[in-house]
Amino acid sequence: MDILKNRFRTKQSFESKFQTDLDSINKAHHHITYRGISMLKCPFDLVSYQMIVSEVKPDLIIEIGTNKGGSALYFADLLKAIGNGKIHSIDLKQTGLVDEVLNCSNIKLFEGGWQNYAPSEADGFNRILIIDDGSHTYDDVKLAFDKFNHLVSKGSYYIIEDGILDQLNINKKKFKGGPVKAVKEILSQYDQFTVDQKWINFFGQNATFNIMGYLKRKL
DSSP states (O other): OHHHHHHHHHHHHHTSOOOOOHHHHHHHHTTOEETTEEOOOOHHHHHHHHHHHHHHOOSEEEEEOOTTSHHHHHHHHHHHHTTOOEEEEEOSOOOSOOHHHHTOTTEEEEOSOGGGOOGGGGTTOSSEEEEEOSOOOHHHHHHHHHHHGGGSOTTOEEEEOOTTHHHHTOOHHHHTTHHHHHHHHHHHHOTTEEEOHHHHSTTSTTOSSSTTOEEEEOO
């Protein structure tokens, strides 16, 4: 009888309804690593990124915000998997990076922030994708887009990360309206870009940290 009771309890535990919430996902994403290196990405967006890279096949990804370099290495490996492509990863200072990032053949690191990255660095590349995971302040997001959006190829993306900050209610004053405010202005000023709802809602409505952030160039 005891054996049957234990089996019943075990079955109940396995049949418990799946539960999670935004706060728990946010806490977990701070601990995500790639090849042992920190990369602060929502797991839903990580999956979307590998599909986007496979679909767009960029020969250059410009990443604003290197941090520890885990995402740069992730994108570099995705580009190797499709057989071609480099990543230009930009931050204010490139410190504390491990050898796997520093010595990766298709990662080129830039210091001085997006303000110091010259668009001419992208000369010679044919299909460009840009990911802004920088300061997330309204000013930086909007000004960086104004500077670099023309580099994005038709059918490719300018991805603005972490619009989820609004829903997390994190330091709204610090971000001065943040990514979502910037995206709303971008959409009103740049007809050639549209929000790709496929990636916004792929795992369910707004199941992404990049709320309104998957901007696809249509013209």
